[in-house]
Amino acid sequence: MADQNRTRTQRGPVTLVLRFVVIAYVFVLVIWPVSVVVQRTFAPLNGQEGGFGAFVARLSDPAVVYAFSLTGTITFWAVLINTVFGVGVSLLLVRYRFPGRRVLSVLVDLPMSVSPVVVGLALVLAYSTGSGWFGESLASIGINVIFSTPGLIMATAFISLPFVIREVVPVLEEIGTESEQAALSLGASGWQTFWRITLPSIRSAVLYGVVLSIARALGEFGAVKIVSQGAAFNGETATLLIQNRYGNFDESTAYAAAFVLVVAAVLAIVVVNLIRKPEGST
Amino acid sequence: MTVATATVTGPARTRRSRPASNLTAASGLGLGVAVLWLSILVLIPLIAVVVAALEGGVGTFWAALTDPQTFAALRLTVLEALGVTALNVVVGTLIAWVLVRDEFPGKRVLDVVIDIPFALPTIVAGLVLLSLYGPASPVGINLVNTQQGIFLALAFVTLPFVVRTVQPVLLELDVDAEEAAASLGAGRLTTFRRIILPSLLPAITAGASLAFARAISEFGSLVLISGNTPYETEVASLKILKFIEGDNQAQAAAVATLLLLVAVVVIVALDLISRRVARRG
Incomplete structure (x- = not known):
């Protein structure tokens, strides 16, 4: 593939100009700003000391630890729900025909383009104890959704809903049903067929979707901001902490927490590329 | 849970005879659960937004x-x-x-x-x-x-x-x-x-x-x-x-x-x- 590309490339001045423009654009927009954040994380800032020790000290602040563990809990549940739901819905969409199938497929894509703020507002209007449709009845059985962890999990699950489905559906379409049919005709149960035949063939697509979901869930901000109290030790997730600290002139901690999320994001991209690469080369 | 099974798979079974649907009992139940979750998470909240917007006319x-x-x-x-x-x-x-x-x-x-x-x-x-x-x-x-x-x-x-x-x-x-x-x-x-x-x-x-x-x-x-x-x-x-x-x-x-x-x-x-x-x- 690379050889083919090389013979095809005409290295005229136009090619060089385009290459330069593209690199300059990406550098000014992404690479340079990200490198400044990394530099600020470890440099002395506003009279506070720099270096790795200070960075670790900022991250071991109990409020920061609380924020990251809350983010971890929310991410775990939201991604778990989305993975099970996503694989199930993908199977339904690809393997079965039923009325409303197309509506369902459009509906699961919707969270991709709904504003996070709208997601937050929607959950508040449906489930908040004061003004939500089901708030009172849920409160009467002791469940608070808004301003507590279930609301945060729901907001995060909403935002990261389509990722697993979008990765698994095309793979399911491509592998077809022949092996599954064969397994079934040889006496395997539906469940065995799923575990032994279907799941192994969609494994990397599921993994890919899960990594994307984790990256999205870790960094969710807008929807979470609206359904959370957002105060330290009270619903303050990692992203909310960054905003609060930045606003309260504690930029060093904001940068330290942001750096952790940058590393997580870059890690997710690298993992995704590693998963994608072997598939592309076969 | 058993009640939900009955209500959800019921219509799915009757639909199986029609060419529009090839749902089995298990997949019908799955569809029911998926639609229920999607309604709770996405559909009802979004409808609540539209209703709140149009409540006053x-x-x-x-x-x-x-x-x-x-x-x-x-x-x-x-x-x-x-x-x-x-x-x-x-x-x-x-x-x-x-x-x-x-x-x-x-x-x-x-x-x-x-x-x-x-x-x-x-x-x-x-x-x-x-x-x-x-x-x-x-x-x-x-x-x-x-x-x-x-x-x-x-x-x-x-x-x-x-x-x-x-x-x-x-x-x-x-x-x-x-x-x-x-x-x-x-x-x-x-x-x-x-x-x-x-x-x-x-x-x-x-x-x-x-x-x-x-x-x-x-x-x-x-x-x-x-x-x-x-x-x-x-x-x-x-x-x-x-x-x-x-x-x-x-x-x-x-x-x-x-x-x-x-x-x-x-x-x-x-x-x-x-x-x-x-x-x-």
């Missing part, structure tokens, strides 16, 4: 949107989104082109960097841009509370969309037609306009729609960078937040409904584009 809804300050925020949002989409159509296609057709050391790194804005938390994206283009800028550019700052943030978060939709199409594109055109004396520009561009058009449109939808609804990266000044740097999503914080849910819902409408239109348009492309083969 269409007149109130319209009045909320045409309130001068809200209208200014909506206009700014749409104009910024259109501008950033236009930028992405040109630069995104260009980046995809360079990534597919050019070869140079570090190309693989560039390819990975394109994904950063997609994976980076939006609030971190805002912080990242502020560190270079904010008050303590090492290059002396301060875009906080300016419309250029909003444009910059939107350009950052929408960077991957056009690139990632155009890139695979460009990879698959047959070079024979291009070479034929070139051998028949067509210049590079003519070849691009007449041969390459038409095949890329659906992908560019899809990427542009995604970028537009994202730009319209963007929130996190703008929180720190937009000063949120009414009439000047206030965008729709921040306006919604202001309404919610002021306990003004009806007006928040009105703006949210408009954003929701844009989201639905974009998703349906994308669905139609992908179906048309699939049909053409």
